[in-house]
Amino acid sequence: MKLTTHLISAPLHTPFVTALRTATRADSLLVELSDGPLSGWGEAPQVWKVTGESRAGAQACIEGPIAAALEGLGPDDFTEALRRIENATAGNFGAKAAVDVALHDLVARRHGVSLHGFLGSTIDTVQTDVTLSVGDPDALADAATARVADGFGVLKLKVGTDAVADVERVRRVRAAVGPGPRLRLDANQGWSRRDAVTAIRALEDCDLELVEQPVAAADLEGMAWVTDRVGTPILADESVYGVRDLVNVIRLGAADLVNVKLAKCGGLAAARTLLELARAHGVRTIVGSMMESHVGVGAAAALVAAYPTSAVNDLDAAWWLRDSPVVGGIRYDGALIRLPFEPGLGVTGLIA
Incomplete structure (x- = not known):
């Protein structure tokens, strides 16, 4: 090879x-x-x-x-x-x-066979959320309205810059989109544990689906402290790369869910182990992506097709690209990712 x-x-x-x-x-x-x-x-x-x-x-x-x-x-x-x-x-x-x-x-x-077929699935569509970047309340509300019009039913808001301002941003988005769309937050480690609890409690009437990585990745005790004090489910992302990390999250009760990403854990083989371990211990799961193209996201989507997760997955990364850098592969249809019928990932080469 x-x-x-x-x-x-x-x-x-x-x-x-x-x-x-x-x-x-x-x-x-x-x-x-x-x-x-x-x-x-x-x-x-x-x-x-x-x-x-x-x-x-x-x-x-x-x-x-x-x-x-x-x-x-x-x-x-x-x-x-x-x-x-x-x-x-x-x-x-x-x-x-x-x-x-x-x-x-x-x-x-x-x-x-297709990659998802090789992994053992006949499912050819996977649903994704869509991310709203950090911004002022008016810009976020406008972006949220536009994404709902695009067909997305799960919105992920980037927060973590200022807990007080974050609360106002989230409230504006909920008011703009109404009660239908699901809202999830991603603080990207940006809050202290106390700010996290204060902000999440202040937003629990907004019907949040989950809050992702509210505190620093290494602060598992802090994340467990937050998880124990709020009603909204907490999702571990940067805190979990491999099996040892997930074992520590499970042992401490640090999170309700885990976000498995191929570029964090080392690929499809390791990701399958993490998903099975989480499931065995009652930890819910989603599969996410970094800022990557249709190749990386296509592999993650194939994994989801074969290993269903507990919530809508976070696979909008390639949706943000102006154009795909490769020929073939997945395509976006609103909130659906359509998997290829061609063998493997369906990618046949680079776009010149």
């Missing part, structure tokens, strides 16, 4: 603003894993403020230790190849995820 990497920088149609950063482009590394005439695709997004991984670092990891670990193996060595990808290096979960997904994609293509 041959590994080839491709740097991409895809412009967004609208700036994406969170408590941690402002993005106007999605910078990623696409990975092509070839065996004869067939190629599988994967993606390692650059997310400085969350995973700390860069395109250059992912490229060095993939072309160095991961490529060396896979030397001599072919697609039929699927299980062994997955083990070697996982053990090739410490950390570097985005790089591992890209090669893990490319391998899954390649094997699915060899079997002539």
Whole structure:
């Protein structure tokens, strides 16, 4: 098998603003894993403020230790190849995820089935929420109204910059869209534990579905403190990369749900383990994405099709792109992601 990497920088149609950063482009590394005439695709997004991984670092990891670990193996060595990808290096979960997904994609293509079919599903649509960037109350209310008109029934509001102002923003959005759409908040670690409790309690009459990562990722005790003091479900995101992290969340009762992302955990193989572990311990689940393209989001959507989660998933990342950087793959239809019928991810190459 041959590994080839491709740097991409895809412009967004609208700036994406969170408590941690402002993005106007999605910078990623696409990975092509070839065996004869067939190629599988994967993606390692650059997310400085969350995973700390860069395109250059992912490229060095993939072309160095991961490529060396896979030397001599072919697609039929699927299980062994997955083990070697996982053990090739410490950390570097985005790089591992890209090669893990490319391998899954390649094997699915060899079997002539879609990736979601290879994972065991006949479901060909997956629902997603849509994110509203951090902004002033008027802008948020306008954006929320527009997204509901676009067909989205679950809105995720980025908060975490100022707890008092956040309350006003959320109230304006609820007033603008009415009681129908579900609202979920993502603080991206931006609140203190006390501010989190104050803000969430102040908004419980707004019928929030959940609040994601209200406090710093490392502060599991703080997140457990918040979870114990509010009625709104708490979702762990940046606090959970792998199995050990999820075990600690479960042990402390730190969250009601966990957000599983391929670029955080290392790929489809690790993500399946996390989803099963959470389910076994009564922790609800969603699958999310970083700011990535139709390749990474397509893999996550295929996972959701085969491993249904507890709530609508957070897979709108590629919706923010002005244009897809690849030929084929998933497409958005309002709040639905339509999975391809073609083999694997349905991606046939880069757009020139």
